[in-house]
Amino acid sequence: MCGICGIFHFEKSRTADDGLLVAMRDLMVHRGPDDAGHYIDGPIGLAHRRLSIIDLSTGHQPMFNEEGTVAIVYNGEVYNYIEIKNELIKKGHNFRTRSDTEVIIHAYEEFGEQCVEKFRGMFAFALWDKRNEKVLIVLDRLGIKPLFYTEVDGTLVFASEIKSILLYPGIERALDFESLDLYLSLRYVPGPLTMFHNIFKLLPGHMMVATPEGTEIRKYWDVEFTPSDTVLGETHLEEFREILEESIRIRLRSDVPLGVFLSGGVDSSSVVALMSQMVSAPIKTFSVGYPEKMADNEFDFARRVADRFHTDHHEFRLSPVDFLDFIPKLVWHLDEPVADSSTIPLYYISKLAREFVTVILSGEGADEILAGYYIYKKMLGIEKLRNLPLFPLVAGLMTLVRPLLRHQKLAKYAELIRHPIEERYLGVSSVFSDGAKKDLYAANENGLRDRSVHQFLQPYYEKTRHCDLLNRTLYLDLKVWLPDDLLMKADKMTMATSMELRVPFLDHRLVEFAATLPTEGKLQNGESKYILKKLMSAYLPESILFRKKKGFPVPIQRWFQSDLQKNLKETLLDSGSACLNFFKREQISRLIALHEAGRGDYSDHLWTLLVFEYWHKMFIEGTLTGGAHA
Numbered sequence: 001m002c003g004i005c006g007i008f009h010f011e012k013s014r015t016a017d018d019g020l021l022v023a024m025r026d027l028m029v030h031r032g033p034d035d036a037g038h039y040i041d042g043p044i045g046l047a048h049r050r051l052s053i054i055d056l057s058t059g060h061q062p063m064f065n066e067e068g069t070v071a072i073v074y075n076g077e078v079y080n081y082i083e084i085k086n087e088l089i090k091k092g093h094n095f096r097t098r099s100d101t102e103v104i105i106h107a108y109e110e111f112g113e114q115c116v117e118k119f120r121g122m123f124a125f126a127l128w129d130k131r132n133e134k135v136l137i138v139l140d141r142l143g144i145k146p147l148f149y150t151e152v153d154g155t156l157v158f159a160s161e162i163k164s165i166l167l168y169p170g171i172e173r174a175l176d177f178e179s180l181d182l183y184l185s186l187r188y189v190p191g192p193l194t195m196f197h198n199i200f201k202l203l204p205g206h207m208m209v210a211t212p213e214g215t216e217i218r219k220y221w222d223v224e225f226t227p228s229d230t231v232l233g234e235t236h237l238e239e240f241r242e243i244l245e246e247s248i249r250i251r252l253r254s255d256v257p258l259g260v261f262l263s264g265g266v267d268s269s270s271v272v273a274l275m276s277q278m279v280s281a282p283i284k285t286f287s288v289g290y291p292e293k294m295a296d297n298e299f300d301f302a303r304r305v306a307d308r309f310h311t312d313h314h315e316f317r318l319s320p321v322d323f324l325d326f327i328p329k330l331v332w333h334l335d336e337p338v339a340d341s342s343t344i345p346l347y348y349i350s351k352l353a354r355e356f357v358t359v360i361l362s363g364e365g366a367d368e369i370l371a372g373y374y375i376y377k378k379m380l381g382i383e384k385l386r387n388l389p390l391f392p393l394v395a396g397l398m399t400l401v402r403p404l405l406r407h408q409k410l411a412k413y414a415e416l417i418r419h420p421i422e423e424r425y426l427g428v429s430s431v432f433s434d435g436a437k438k439d440l441y442a443a444n445e446n447g448l449r450d451r452s453v454h455q456f457l458q459p460y461y462e463k464t465r466h467c468d469l470l471n472r473t474l475y476l477d478l479k480v481w482l483p484d485d486l487l488m489k490a491d492k493m494t495m496a497t498s499m500e501l502r503v504p505f506l507d508h509r510l511v512e513f514a515a516t517l518p519t520e521g522k523l524q525n526g527e528s529k530y531i532l533k534k535l536m537s538a539y540l541p542e543s544i545l546f547r548k549k550k551g552f553p554v555p556i557q558r559w560f561q562s563d564l565q566k567n568l569k570e571t572l573l574d575s576g577s578a579c580l581n582f583f584k585r586e587q588i589s590r591l592i593a594l595h596e597a598g599r600g601d602y603s604d605h606l607w608t609l610l611v612f613e614y615w616h617k618m619f620i621e622g623t624l625t626g627g628a629h630a
Helices: 018-026 081-090 100-118 177-186 234-250 266-275 299-308 320-334 343-353 366-370 374-386 391-404 408-416 434-440 453-463 469-496 508-514 530-536 565-573 585-596 603-621
Strands: 002-009 035-041 044-050 070-078 121-129 134-139 148-152 155-159 206-211 214-219 258-261 284-289 312-317 359-361 500-502
Touching: 002 018, 002 070, 002 121, 018 035, 018 044, 044 070, 044 121, 070 100, 081 100, 100 121, 100 134, 100 206, 177 434, 177 453, 177 469, 177 603, 234 266, 234 508, 234 530, 258 266, 258 343, 266 299, 266 366, 266 530, 284 299, 284 343, 299 312, 312 343, 320 343, 320 469, 320 603, 343 469, 366 469, 366 508, 366 530, 374 469, 434 585, 453 469, 469 500, 565 585, 565 603, 585 603
Parallel strands: 258 284, 258 359, 284 312, 359 500
Antiparallel strands: 002 044, 002 155, 035 044, 070 121, 121 134, 134 206, 148 155, 206 214
C-alpha cells in the first residue's frame, strides 16, 4: 500500500520539475513510510512512497522493465500475482523480484492495456510507456484505491491524495458549487467530482490514457445485474462459499503481520471464522467502542466471536475528547468533506491495530453486494404501497397530513412515498432534502446548483432500468456510496496510520457472482444477506447472525446534546464561520435548537455542516492547520 503521484507535460520539450515532484510525494509520507523513489524522463515525472507488504527487500519503485522503456508507480495489491507470474514465465518473461509490481509491468508488455482484466485486487497505478509516449493510469474495478487528477497549463497532474495536487503551481483552491450541493444531499461528493473546482476522481473500473495529444478516459469494467430465475439452492451456496474462501485466502498473501477489524457483526465475524481455518496462529482482532455503557457499544458481540475463535483480541474506547481533538486531522487526511462520523472511530481502531499488524482485513462491501442495509427493505416496502390500487388516495392523504406531522421520520417517509424510486432514493447516506437545502441556502447562494442530485444520479438508474428495484438500488450504492464514502474513508483512515486494508467481500469475482443471485439470495422474508447467513450458520451463533446492524456506531446524537454542544455552536455560529457565507444563520441555529431539545435527530445534518466548516477553513481559507502529526 502506497502513495503515488505524477506530472505529465503534453508538450514534449518541457521537463517535469524534480523538486516539485519530490514535495508532492513526501506530503504523503504517511501512505508509505518505508521507502521513497522518483523518476523523471523529460515531460514525465513519477514518484512513489512505499509501505512494504510483499517482497520487502527488492520492491523499490518506480520499477522498470529490463530495457528501461516501461516504468510504473503503483498503489495496492494484485492478489493473484503468483498465478499471473507463472503464466508469464511460461511465455518467456524473466523476473528479478518477487513483487506484484513487476508482474504488472510484464503483464502490460504481454497483453497491453487489456492486462488489467487479469488482475484481482485493489490498485491505482501509473505506467509510462516510453516507446509509445503514453501514460496509462488505471483504477481498480470497485474504487478501493483512490486517484485524483487535474489538467492545468498543458499538464496532467495526478496523485493518491488531493493535497499533493494542490502543491502544483497555478492550481486554484476554489470550491466547486455543484459539489457542495451534492455533498449536502449525500454527505460526500460523488465522483468524478471533488469539492475542489477542476480537480477530479478517476472513477472505479476506468483507465486514463495520456499522450502528447491529450487525455482519454475509458471504462474497462462494470457489474452487470443478471439475476438467475432459478430458486436459490445448494449450487448457489457452494459457489458462494468457494469464491468467498478463495477471496480471503489470496488476501492472506503478505510478508508482514495481518489482523481483522471485528465489530461482532455477521460480515467481520464471517471473515474471522473462515480465516481461522486457514491460519495456524491466533488471529489478531480489533474493536472500537466507548468508555460509558452505551447502546452504541459492540464490545460484547465482538468478544463473543473472539472467544469462539480464540483470537488475540484488542479494544479501543473512544471519548468525546478524542473525537473532537481529531477533527482537524480528520479533514486534513480526507482532503475533501466526507460527513460520516464513523470515520473517526475507524482512525482510532486503525491506530491501535498498527501497533500489532501492518495489514488488516474487514467486512466492508458485504452490505452493498448482498443488500445488508435496512433502507433497502424500506424502499421495497414503499414500492409495495405505491403498487396498491388505492395508492393515489393514500398519496393525496399523505400530502395533506405531511405538514402536520411533528415526528421527523414520519414526515420524511410521508414525503418519500409520493415519489418513484429514481427520485426518492439517493443512496444509503442521504441527509438534506431539496426542500431543506432551499431553506438552508443564504439568499445570495440560491441557484448555484448546476443540476439537482436526482439528475446527477439518473445515469445509474438508466443503466439498470431492466432490473428489479432491489438491484437498481444496489447498483447505485456500488457505484457511488461505496467508492466515495465507505472506501474513501477506509483508505484515508487506514493510510493515515500507515496500514493496508483488504476487503475480501469486494473481490470482483464475488461482486459479479452476487449480481447473478436470485433476489431471495440477498433478501428473503425480510432477512438481509440471506446467502451469507445461511453459509455461516455452521460457524456463527444466531446472536451474531441475526443481531441488529450497527457498523461503526458513534454516539454523536447524544454528544451534540452534551459534550460537543458548546463547540458545535461556537464553530458554526461564530461571526467568522465559513458556513455563514453560504447558509442562513437562522436555519443553522434552528437545527441546533431542535436537536438540543430532542425534537428530532439532526446530528447528521449538523455533522455535515461541521465537517464542511473545518474543510473550508483548512483548504480554501488556509486559516486552520491539520497534518499527519498535528
